[in-house]
Structures are given as structure tokens and as C-alpha cells.
Amino acid sequence: xxxxxxxxxxxxxxxxxxxxxxxxxxxxxxxxxxxxxxxxxxxxxxxxxxxxxxxxxxxxxxxxxxxxxxxxxxxxxxxxxxxxxxxxxxxxxxxxxxxxxxxxxxxxxxxxxxxxxxxxxxxxxxxxxxxxxxxxxxxxxxxxxxxxxxxxxxxxxxxxxxxxxxxxxxxxxxxxxxxxxxxxxxxxxxxxxxxxxxxxx
Numbered sequence: 099x100x101x102x103x104x105x106x107x108x109x110x111x112x113x114x115x116x117x118x119x120x121x122x123x124x125x126x127x128x129x130x131x132x133x134x135x136x137x138x139x140x141x142x143x144x145x146x147x148x149x150x151x152x153x154x155x156x157x158x159x160x161x162x163x164x165x166x167x168x169x170x171x172x173x174x175x176x177x178x179x180x181x182x183x184x185x186x187x188x189x190x191x192x193x194x195x196x197x198x199x200x201x202x203x204x205x206x207x208x209x210x211x212x213x214x215x216x217x218x219x220x221x222x223x224x225x226x227x228x229x230x231x232x233x234x235x236x237x238x239x240x241x242x243x244x245x246x247x248x249x250x251x252x253x254x255x256x257x258x259x260x261x262x263x264x265x266x267x268x269x270x271x272x273x274x275x276x277x278x279x280x281x282x283x284x285x286x287x288x289x290x291x292x293x294x295x296x297x298x299x
Contacts, residue, residue, distance in 0.1 A: 099197070099200065099201040099204065099205055099206070099207050099208070099209055100207075100208045100209070100226050100227065100294060100297060100298045101197065101209050101211070101224070101225045101226050101227075102124075102208060102209065102210045102211070102225055102226065102227045102228070102229060102294060103210075103211055103213070103216045103221075103222050103224070103225035103227070103228045103229065104116055104119070104210050104211065104212040104213070104229045104231065105212075105213060105214065105215070105216040105217060105222070105228065105229070105230055105231070105266070106214070106230055106231030106232060106266075107214070107232075107235075107238055107257055107260050107263070108214065108238055108242055108253065108256050108257060108260070109237075109238045109239075109241035109242035109245075109253075110231045110232060110233050110238055110276060111231050111233060111241075111274075111276030111283060112212050112214070112231045113128070113212065114276065114280070114283065115229070115231050115274055115276070115283065115287050116128065116210060116212040118283075118284055118287045118288075118291075119208075119210050119287060119290075119291055120210070122288075122291045123207070123208075124207070124208045124209065124210045124291070125196070125197075125200045125204075125207060125208070125209040125210065126210050126212065127193055127196050127197070127209065127210070127211045127212065128212045128213075129189055129193070129211060129212060129213035129214075130212075130213070130214070132189045132192045132193060133185060133189055134164075135192070136185060136188040136189055136192065137162050137164070137185065138161065138162075139160055139161060141188070142188035142191075143184050143185045143188045144162065146184045147162065147167070147181065147184050147185070148162070150180060150181075150184060151167060151170055151171075151177075151181070154166070155167045155170065165247070167181070172255070172256070172259075182219070186219070186221075190221075193211060196209075197209050197211075206298060206299075207298075208291075208294050208295070208298060210229075211225070214260070215260065216228070217261055217266050217269050218260065218261050222269055226297075227271045227272070227294065227297070228269055228270050228271050228272075229270065229271070229272045229273075229274060229290060230266055230267060230269070230270035230272070230273045230274070231273075231274050231276055232263055232266075232267075232273060232274070232275055232276065232277075233275065233276045233277040234277055235257060237276075237277055238253070238257060239253050239254065239257070272290045272293065274286045274287060274290060
């Protein structure tokens, strides 16, 4: 099985590319979805995170308010590091379980893990190949603003904390530019998929 990392900045088009790869038969694991699952009541990181950051981050029904949690950590690198230390190991365990099951059933398959900060955390080294999805920063902002509750200053702050695109390119085996029409992105994605298949065969 070929393990592929799929990364890029906020609203760069990672999910669109990931879903296209899934359409070609790749396993797609979205780290953000796993993050939601481990922070849900009963999830592995729920109790440790509530204990660390206080019950003020909970909504009326006892779920973690991710916005309230983000507000507490993103301005403080040490608190963000602490949150990641509580969440990432649980996410990695779920990832590894899915990858192992897929490898057993599809030893010739391609598994894709989509995550925003694969390079920043160093976890890119867990993968055989790395795909970087890019677009202009202004496009990232415009796309992110379409999301419910998005605030431009928050979006720009998140972008500024991520590794510069030029630096990320040094780590990538493939780069997909999503700044054009969707058809262009899909053509590039198909070409990357075919290259991955050649590597795997």
C-alpha cells in the first residue's frame, strides 16, 4: 500500500482534491474529521481537553465548542502545543487503524491522509509521497469567508501562522494549483493519481 499525505493551507482546496482521489478508488482519511471525533463526548481526547481548558469551552449539551477552544489556544503557542499533544496521538491512532485495515484488504491500494499541518508538525515523514495543494492567499481568504461564522482577521491570522508556501513546496512530491477552474484542478489531480499508480505498480 502506498501512503500519501495531502496538505495545504486553509481553504486551499485540499478536500476537493481529496474527494477526487477518493473517486479514483483511493482511501481518503480526513484528519479534521478524526479530530472532531476524538473531541466528541466519549472520544479519547474529550475528557483530557475539558480538564485542561475548563468547562467554559462546553456548550449547553456538553459538546466542546471548537470556536471557544480555538479562541483560547491560537494566540498562545504553548496552549496550542498542549492541545495538539492531547488531540494528535488519538487522531494518529485512528489513522493508523484505518490504514492497517485498508492495507490488509487492498495491499496494492493508495491511501490518502488529508491534513492542514502535515509539514509543520513533521508528520509528513510518515508518508511515502506528499501532495501540496496551493492557491493565492487572497483566494484562500475569499473561500474561507464563505464558511459559516468566518471572520477575515481570524483567517489571515491562521494563514500567517502556517509555513510559507514557498517553504512547503520544498517538501512536496506533487503540487496541485487550485487557483484556476475546477476542471484544471481535476486534470492535475488525475495526473497525480496516475503517477501514484505507476509508483505503486
